[in-house]
Amino acid sequence: MLFATCQFFAALLLAVVGARALGLSEGDIPLIAVLIPAIWLVQQRSFAYAVFFISVFIYGMTLAHQHVALSVSIWILFPLLMVVFSKRSNLVVVFIASLIVVTLQVGIIATQSAGNLGGSAAMTICQTVSVIMIWWSTSHWKPQPVHRWWSLALLIPMWLAQSVYGILFALTLVGIMSMLESLLRVKDFNWGSLMCWSLPTVGFSALVISPNIDVPNPVFVVWLCFLATAWVSDYILQNFEYNEET
Known part of the structure; x- marks a missing residue:
């Protein structure tokens, strides 16, 4: 358990470093930097793999054309999607959460169209759809014993x-x-759920507190609304499940 806890905090530290690197580069990183982890991760050829790789490719293509805060903040959809499409969820929760996401993203697009926020509406839509599809594909993913370590050779260029x-x-x-x-193989605690909540939150928070990176107010507000929606949905569903059991 101690080793797993150390791995968890190390992953959070890496999330901070990765978000800071993306922020300081202002999204101007080579596409191959995004594809290397995808190549390293996936072993089996399947439809989910194809969706994952294409979605990562699309997300990587948008980085140079979108405000970096938007590119990082959109990952808060992961815990929201995890809660909304969990086994204890229902159609009402899915509909309300979907309505909130669409409304907030339309607000971001309107802000971009007015010239008050960097990026474009097309990039925002592409990032939103790609992150949703990445979540879908990873929800069908199981830990693999072997990885394509040769992909790290692509770091040389x-x-x-x-x-x-x-x-x-x-x-x-x-x-x-x-x-x-490694944490997903631990059976005595649900590390996957905790990581799903923690990594997007810590990564974006690293940008917020960074003095060298500007996080526009609309982006912060929308991110906070997504996080609050995920928390409230999870709380309501847990209470509903508890009341049913009692």
């Missing part, structure tokens, strides 16, 4: 191009996924 932030970003993602796989 970035090293030759002196893309320090790209190398750092790729390595932090590989490290996080490696620790997540």
Whole structure:
């Protein structure tokens, strides 16, 4: 349990480093830095793998064209999706949560269209859809005993191009996924759920408290609303489940 706890905090530290690297680069990292972790992770050829890889590719393509705070904040959809599509959820929760997500994202798109926020509506839509599809594909994912370590050789071109932030970003993602796989094998505690809540929260918080990275107010407000929606939904569903058992 102690080793698992150390891995959990190490993963959080890597999330901070990865978010900071993305923030300081202002999203200008090579696409291969995003693809290396995807290549390293997936072993089996399947529909879920294809969806995962394509979604990661699309997300990576948007980074250079979107405000970095938006690119990081959108990952808060992971805990929201986990709660909304859990076994104890229902259609009412799915409908309300979906309505909140669509409304808030329309607000972000309107802010971008008015020129008050960097990026574009198309990039926001692409990032939202790609993160949702990444969540779907990873929900069908099981820890694999073997990985494509040769993919780390793709770091060499970035090293030759002196893309320090790209190398750092790729390595932090590989490290996080490696620790997540190890924690998922622990049966006496639901580390996967805790990581799903913690990693997006810690990563975005690292940008908020960073003096060198600007997080626009609309992005922070929308992120906070997504997080609050996930928390409230989880609380209501837990209470509902408890009342049914009693």
